[in-house]
Amino acid sequence: MMCFKKNNSAFSLVELAVVIAIIGAIIAGGLMTAVGKREIERVRKTNALMREIMKAIDDYADYHGHLPCPADPALRFGDNGFGLQSTANTEAQQESDTVTTCDTTPAGIFAAAGNVIIGGLPVYTLNLPPEYAIDAWNKRFTYAVDQDLTYYGRIYVDPTAGRGYGDRGDESDGIPAQISGNIIVHNASGADLTAGGEGAAVIIVSHGPNGLGAWGGRGVSTVGIAAGLEAENTNNDNVFIQSVLSATFDDIVVYAPKWQLNGTELKKQ
Numbered sequence: 001m002m003c004f005k006k007n008n009s010a011f012s013l014v015e016l017a018v019v020i021a022i023i024g025a026i027i028a029g030g031l032m033t034a035v036g037k038r039e040i041e042r043v044r045k046t047n048a049l050m051r052e053i054m055k056a057i058d059d060y061a062d063y064h065g066h067l068p069c070p071a072d073p074a075l076r077f078g079d080n081g082f083g084l085q086s087t088a089n090t091e092a093q094q095e096s097d098t099v100t101t102c103d104t105t106p107a108g109i110f111a112a113a114g115n116v117i118i119g120g121l122p123v124y125t126l127n128l129p130p131e132y133a134i135d136a137w138n139k140r141f142t143y144a145v146d147q148d149l150t151y152y153g154r155i156y157v158d159p160t161a162g163r164g165y166g167d168r169g170d171e172s173d174g175i176p177a178q179i180s181g182n183i184i185v186h187n188a189s190g191a192d193l194t195a196g197g198e199g200a201a202v203i204i205v206s207h208g209p210n211g212l213g214a215w216g217g218r219g220v221s222t223v224g225i226a227a228g229l230e231a232e233n234t235n236n237d238n239v240f241i242q243s244v245l246s247a248t249f250d251d252i253v254v255y256a257p258k259w260q261l262n263g264t265e266l267k268k269q
Contacts (some may be wrong), residue, residue: 006172039209042136043245043252046206049132050254053141056126057202065150067202068126069102070109070119071133072138073215083124083133087150101150108215114182114199116238118144119216121204135206135252138217142205142233144240146182149201149258185255188229188243200255203240205233208250 020202061067069085076082086103102117104110109119110125121143123133132142185193194200207214213226213234229249232241242253 011084024248027115036094036213042209045136046252048253050133050141050204050206053121053126053204054254054256055134056128058261060126064150064247067145067261068122069150070117070143070145071122071125071146072080072106072108073120073133073142074106074108075120077130077133083120083122083128083130085122085125086119102145102147110236112144112236112238114184114238115147116182116244117147117150118142118236135208135210136218137206137209139207139211139214141219142207142214144203144205144238146199146201148182173220182238184239185242185256186239186250186251193242194255194257199257201258201261205240207233208245208252210250 056068069087071083072081072086086106086109087101088103088105089101102109102111103115106119112118119142121133121141123130126132140237183194183203185200185203187193207226207230210230212230225231229241229243230238230251233251233253238256240253241249241251242255243249243251245252
């Protein structure tokens with residue numbers, strides 16, 4: 001009779017399952033760490049992009065004396081008109097005090113309360129590369145502007161106060177009349193974040209890792225439906241939320257009150 005000796009060094013099925021579970025946990029932990037690091041890097045990259053975009057907007061206001069209208073986010077890279085502010089008016093018309101300059105007929109541009117216009121980032125108008133239209137998650141930035149400040153010469157700096165103002169055309173006293181900002185920014189508790197309640201002139205939103213409510217990087221419809229606080233940044237009104245990043249709010253929001261824009265010291269004659 002042949003006798004087989006039991007190999008005590010071999011793994012049983014139970015032991016093997018335990019080992020596989022441990023290895024899986026280690027791998028999963030490593031993946032979670034890698035994903036976490038990657039998301040942190042994307043947040044950092046998006047914040048850096050948004051700082052450069054706000055600088056470009058400020059430079060544009062410096063040179064032109066007004067802010068650009070939104071671009072149509074439904075346009076794809078390479079499409080005619082991609083990244084250009086959407087306006088049906090000539091330069092001469094933009095220089096008037098009464099003309100409405102922003103074109104809201106494109107699919108991705110909306111007129112909100114308070115004469116605020118919402119759409120895509122006009123990267124080419126701002127002299128930025130096309131990739132600046134998207135965040136690190138390959139979703140379009142949302143750009144909203146107070147249309148009162150898109151007319152030629154509407155951004156003005158009072159040299160005595162060093163503050164930017166909107167010009168209503170009433171310069172009888174030598175100083176343009178101030179226009180209250182119509183973009184409202186709240187925190188998660190509903191408190192007004194804009195200085196003195198004057199409102200913001202311009203705002204940029206990255207819809208974060210989940211991308212809910214954003215236009216896709218290639219201009220293909222919107223990505224899902226946002227809920228909770230994030231819904232306020234996607235419902236095409238003039239109220240936006242800026243809050244700390246959390247499991248339920250991952251939007252990154254930057255804005256500029258008029259006084260933060262350098263504007264131009266060249267008044268309209």
